[in-house]
Amino acid sequence: MLTLLRTLARGAAAQACEEAHDRHALLVLDQQIRETAADLERGRRTLAAAMAGDAAEARRLAEVEARAADLEIRAVAALAGGREDLARDAAEAIASLEAERDALRAARATFAAEVARLRAVLADAARRQAALERGRRVAAAAEAVRRLRPAASVGERANLRQAEATLARLQRVQAEAAATDEALAAIETPEESIAERLEREGFGPRTRSSSDDVLARLRRRAEADGSASA
Template sequence: MLNLLSTLVRGAAARAAEDLHDQHAFLILEQQLRDAAAALDDSRRALGRAIAQEAVDAKRQTALYARMVDLEASAVAALAGGREDLAREAAEALAEMEQEALTLETTRAAYAAEVAALRRAVRKGTHQFAELERGQRIARATEAVRR
């Protein structure tokens, strides 16, 4: 008897939860749409930041390569002029610049991967958001027909 009463109480609680969900389904769906729109906007902003940072790094890398070419030419001129001390300093500076260029290349590769992942996430989020909006329109039409 106690088992039957326990089952009856659980069933009534489940039905009450379903009724509450059904009564507020449109409110819940609207909030889910707002949450999805906010998340999609955040994703788009993150994508924009990542693209901008990658562009900044690309410009830095281009400028670094130009400085390296100039410094290499200066080192060759110093050697030709018999200034081994200047050539040695230029070679040391070139070694540091090459390390910085390698670091930039690694960073750019990471940003490229992040940008690709964010683009996929934004596309997926946009599709899911459109599906939620379609679901909302269908639910409203169904409710209108039901009334």
């Protein structure tokens, strides 16, 4: 019985852990992506530092080779001048420099292979990191939609119906207001009578003076005033 209870307790704990992980999967993924991004950045910095060190070793190798070449020239000149003692000392120094040169060359060859391997590893890690970040954006969007689904199944439809009813009421009120405005405009602006329409078209005598009539009257008055003054 105790064994069964312990098994059930472990099963419940494991299930609770899985459910918690599922509920907070995005948070867990975000943290993991941050950690992998930090690891990738550290790897890049380490590789950059190693490459800078290799560049320094390359400069040191060039210096060693230059010193060995210079000593060899001087040793040959010493032998030609009969100074074998100086030439022997130079030969010992050249041998030491050549040993250092060979060690540097071997170290740089090994390092070059390691750098190539590290570059490949970092390039693969960078591609996988970019894929993780793209996948995270898609997962975040999907999770946001998933969280809306329970409320959208019933509540969203009700909200849509309410919004549609509100829009219909608003359109109805606006239509009624527009009709009222048109009726008021019609009341305030009297319709033109048939007699006025005929007069405006030039049929029958005029009941109102036009601007041309007024101007003609003013001219006649001006002419009459001029004749009287004369």
